[in-house]
Amino acid sequence: MKKFLYLLDNFEESLAGFALLLMALLYFLEVVLRYLFSHSIAWIEEFLRYLMVFITFFGASVAIKYGAHMSVNVIEFIPSKALKRAVELFIPLLGILFSAWLVYLSWLLMLRIKGFGQQTPAMQIPMYIPYSILPLGFISMCVRFVMQFINRLKPAKQA
Template identity: 30%
Template sequence: MKKIIQKMSQGLEWIGGLMILLMTVVVLLQVIMRYIFNSPLTWTEEFARYLFVYITFLGAALLIYERGHLYVEIIFNNLPIRIRKILQLILDVIILGFSVFLTISAKASMDVAEGSFSTAMHIPMNYIGFSVLLGALLIILFSLWNIVQDVKGAFSRGGED
């Protein structure tokens, strides 16, 4: 299971990197078309915005796996190891709960958006809502992984300083 999670993480890094590169190219194309050829493209801003939404939610999931989200590290790292492990587990459970709520909300939002299309590109708005659903599902997966690791870690090396 560990290798699968690691491969998913690496895949997300690659996909995120490609999306950032694609977004940069699209924005650069828009700048060139607008200021050099005086003929702006109608779809580039919308496309870049939707890419940004996907990058945000995929990146959030990746940060959950890497435990890279912000917290008050100076306080956290000065706590006894047993307290740190308990707090980390509590944080992971809270993140899991929020992600379940986000999944339900994203699905409801996609249902409401059914039949709606974006203005410039005329793509179904469900595709945009899917970014939230996908990110939330990945966060659930990585949160569960972290919780399993937290529980395993609580029983290794006695949890003492």
């Protein structure tokens, strides 16, 4: 299990980092082509839009890993240890349920888009391919919340 998590960590972070680098390079290329050569590549803007969505969803998953999402630190003010522990377990459980629900809904949306047979305007790929970023991103977030829940189930080490 630890090897799977290590691979997942490296894969997600590397993929998001590569996508961000690719996005910066393509934006630079587009600006240079447009302003220096008065020429533009039609598919770059569309691809960058989809890449931004990809980075957003996989970046959100990485943020769950590092606890970088906005939160309210009300847990530290709960006097009861039992209630504090229950709240600490409830938060990732709620994240699991929410992201699993969004996996289901985004999967249905992707299948519906696939049924339409629509293609993207510039790249001419099936429209369900960019929409597949949604369920993949939510699956990734769900896995992160599951890992967070499992880690919080472990008893705290005594100092």
